[in-house]
Amino acid sequence: MAGTQRTDEALARALSAFRAGDPVLVHDFDDREGETDIVYPARAVTAADVARLRNDAGGLVCAAVSDAAAEAMDLPFLESEIDHPAAADHELAxxxxxxxxxxxxxxxxxxxxxxxxRALTVTKLSEAADAAVEGEYDAEDFAADFRAPGHVNVLRGAPGLLDDRRGHTELGLALAAEAGVGPAVVVCEMLDDESGAALSTDAAREYAERHGFPFLDGDRIVDALA
Incomplete structure (x- = not known):
């Protein structure tokens, strides 16, 4: 019971942070990527937030949108669109x-x-995703507002979110959906400056505590929201 209570408290704190436009640190699973991402609700991202992702996380700054939003905007999975031998066998470990x-x-x-x-691109992507799920924005609108290639990588969430896939894309989008902050989040992997590897979970937890940010393990999100 105590463990469940702590999980509920951690989730409630994370949802409150999202509603306030603040980040949450999300660790996926040790048997998956084993990485911690800093995750923001996309609608709230500022230039200062992008700087934090650049300096404190160091991975790739990506904007994830829900499957429904991506479908409405006709955003494909990139590997299916690349006509090159390098995309023919896209196996992931x-x-x-x-x-x-x-x-x-x-x-x-x-x-x-x-x-x-990048902050402008991210917040405009959030606005586009909001409108898309309401049926008020389509591929032609997207093309009028955005150009590709560019510097913000869009990620497409799985149709059933955590029932289909359990990456940071889906974990972040599930939190956003539960928080009611729209179908778009920003994710960025935390890297270790000394080793160049993924930041250890302990170090990521320490960072979260130092800055007053919530930290959630992926299995806790799945238990609560899947």
């Missing part, structure tokens, strides 16, 4: 497939790579 869709910039950005540009 940790999953059945990649979540990558198109890498994009918003058309109001300049190079697309600055903190300000």
């Amino acid at each position: 940790y999953d059945d497939r990649s979540s990558f869709s198109l890498p994009v910039n918003h058309r109001e950005t300049f190079t697309g790579i600055t903190d300000e540009d």
